[in-house]
Amino acid sequence: MFKEIVTERLHLRKIKSLDAESMFSYAGNKETTKYMAWPTHNSIEETQEYIKSIMPLYKTKKYYDWAIELKENGKMIGTCGFVNVQANKEFAEIGYIIHQDYHKKGYGTEAVQSLIEFGFKTLRLKKIYARIYKENKISIRLAKKCKFTLEVQPEHCLAKDHICFGALSYSIKNLE
Ligand SMILES: CC(C)(COP(=O)(O)OP(=O)(O)OC[C@H]1O[C@@H](n2cnc3c(N)ncnc32)[C@H](O)[C@@H]1OP(=O)(O)O)[C@@H](O)C(=O)NCCC(=O)NCCS
Numbered sequence: 125m126f127k128e129i130v131t132e133r134l135h136l137r138k139i140k141s142l143d144a145e146s147m148f149s150y151a152g153n154k155e156t157t158k159y160m161a162w163p164t165h166n167s168i169e170e171t172q173e174y175i176k177s178i179m180p181l182y183k184t185k186k187y188y189d190w191a192i193e194l195k196e197n198g199k200m201i202g203t204c205g206f207v208n209v210q211a212n213k214e215f216a217e218i219g220y221i222i223h224q225d226y227h228k229k230g231y232g233t234e235a236v237q238s239l240i241e242f243g244f245k246t247l248r249l250k251k252i253y254a255r256i257y258k259e260n261k262i263s264i265r266l267a268k269k270c271k272f273t274l275e276v277q278p279e280h281c282l283a284k285d286h287i288c289f290g291a292l293s294y295s296i297k298n299l300e
Pocket of ligand 1: 156219223227231257262269
């Protein structure tokens with residue numbers, strides 16, 4: 125079940141319609157979204173539509189997408205979550221994005237580490253994986269820092285704007 129997560133500096137909570145402006149400031153940035161599997165948002169209306177589309181999903185209580193908010197000032201600086209959560213909850217894919225003005229401050233690592241804990245302890249996942257474009261060295265660095273290891277799998281195709289780009293799978297296993 126979805127729940128809010130509080131870390132040292134972050135408050136992870138449901139995304140809400142009032143987040144549209146904050147979200148568009150990174151989801152509409154071509155550079156920041158270069159390695160995301162979804163297309164860059166072209167307008168704030170697109171972001172508003174996206175947020176509207178996910179609202180009913182929270183009601184299922186099986187939708188795991190968090191807004192990343194700074195505890196110190198309530199600023200929404202990114203999102204993170206699980207997709208492809210398997211019915212038997214054996215494994216799920218993790219995704220994350222932080223606003224460009226807040227990079228390299230440890231927020232990405234802090235958010236991902238808290239999701240790993242939630243995924244293993246609350247969802248009882250056995251494995252969490254991330255599909256990362258091989259050029260996305262920063263995300264690979266973050267994944268390794270959070271103890272993800274490269275899966276023994278060949279590079280595979282991850283489509284972006286209908287074009288196939290090489291991606292690698294990194295994963296972390298629940299050893300409990
Ligand atoms: C990947 C991303 C979430 C990292 O967020 P972040 O908050 O900057 O991450 P952290 O501050 O926790 O840093 C993680 C590591 O990456 C390094 N790093 C972060 N930004 C960097 C940059 N611009 N240049 C070089 N290294 C960088 C950090 O130094 C840290 O490594 P270290 O502790 O060994 O020094 C962020 O760059 C982002 O949103 N990128 C665009 C979206 C994306 O690619 N998402 C992942 C899709 S798989």
